Amino acid sequence: MTRTVYYTATSLDGFIATPDNSLDWLLSRKTDADGPMGYDGFIAGVGALAMGATTYLWVCEHEPGWTPERPAWVFTHRDLPLLPGADLRLTAGDPAQVHADMVAAAAGRDVWIVGGGDLAGQFADRGLLDEVVVSIAPVTLGAGAPLLPRRVELAVQEVARNGELVSVRYTVERTPSPG
Ligand SMILES: NC(=O)c1ccc[n+]([C@@H]2O[C@H](COP(=O)([O-])OP(=O)(O)OC[C@H]3O[C@@H](n4cnc5c(N)ncnc54)[C@H](OP(=O)(O)O)[C@@H]3O)[C@@H](O)[C@H]2O)c1
Numbered sequence: 487m488t489r490t491v492y493y494t495a496t497s498l499d500g501f502i503a504t505p506d507n508s509l510d511w512l513l514s515r516k517t518d519a520d521g522p523m524g525y526d527g528f529i530a531g532v533g534a535l536a537m538g539a540t541t542y543l544w545v546c547e548h549e550p551g552w553t554p555e556r557p558a559w560v561f562t563h564r565d566l567p568l569l570p571g572a573d574l575r576l577t578a579g580d581p582a583q584v585h586a587d588m589v590a591a592a593a594g595r596d597v598w599i600v601g602g603g604d605l606a607g608q609f610a611d612r613g614l615l616d617e618v619v620v621s622i623a624p625v626t627l628g629a630g631a632p633l634l635p636r637r638v639e640l641a642v643q644e645v646a647r648n649g650e651l652v653s654v655r656y657t658v659e660r661t662p663s664p665g
Contacts, residue, residue: 488589489616492599492606493528494633495651496620501630502601507544511625515650522646523619523653532556533592536584537600539564540631557591559584561605581608607636615658617643621651 495512496502503509519525535554537545539562545552546569553572560566563578577584588597599606599615609615618640620633640656647653 488533488592488594488596490585490589490597490599490609490614491528491532491617491619492601492609492615492634493619494601494606494621495623496633497623497625497627497630499626499628500633501627502603502633503544503631504627505629505631507540507631509544509548511627512623515623517621517649517651521648523621523644523655524648528619529598531596532598533595534558534588535598535600536561536588536605538562538602538605539566541601542566545569556595557588559588581605582612582614585609585612585614601631603632603634606634607638610634610636610638610658613660617658618656619653620656621648621653623651 494502497511504511517524534557536559539560542560543566546567550569553569557573559575559577561578562576566576568574585597599609606615618634639659641659642654643657644655645652
């Protein structure tokens with residue numbers, strides 16, 4: 487069954503990018519993509535993905551050769567240029583409708599919410615987020631793009647060390663806490 491997973495990396499103080507959208511603090515870390523909770527194992531189970539405009543523009547600037555090799559939706563109100571060779575759709579549609587389209591496209595595999603944090607929160611707001619998987623880098627940034635700027639109750643399911651990172655897989659608790 488398809489799970490909708492926010493899979494990302496974060497600083498210890500909960501930022502996924504610096505205020506100027508740099509990932510230097512992350513990309514310099516030693517990790518094994520094929521190791522515990524690493525990217526290779528994760529992406530193999532993904533059938534569709536979504537990201538916000540800032541994340542997409544980061545990809546365009548820094549990884550223009552990255553083609554996710556599965557259908558991808560970019561949430562934006564702008565007419566952004568499309569990366570050649572990628573199966574991309576720009577959308578400003580209701581995340582619930584887009585989610586239904588992503589689940590259909592994923593054909594039983596998982597849906598990856600790439601980021602940013604507010605976009606993941608929009609899916610959580612609608613009860614559509616199943617898991618949060620974070621790899622925590624050994625650094626604090628003090629400011630930047632927030633990991634998940636909402637209150638979302640989570641339950642720890644898995645913990646692993648991968649190189650310099652510690653990864654945790656949480657399931658989203660759908661019953662609100664009392665008070
Ligand atoms: N650490 C990691 O592993 C990791 C992972 C992913 C991303 N990142 C980085 O984290 C940063 C995230 O940036 P961000 O917080 O600005 O988030 P973002 O989600 O990448 O981009 C936010 C933008 O997406 C568009 N958007 C969001 N929701 C929308 C909706 N419902 N409908 C239409 N458009 C919508 C809006 O752009 P418009 O102005 O076009 O409307 C909004 O300003 C980036 O620097 C990215 O590279 C890091």
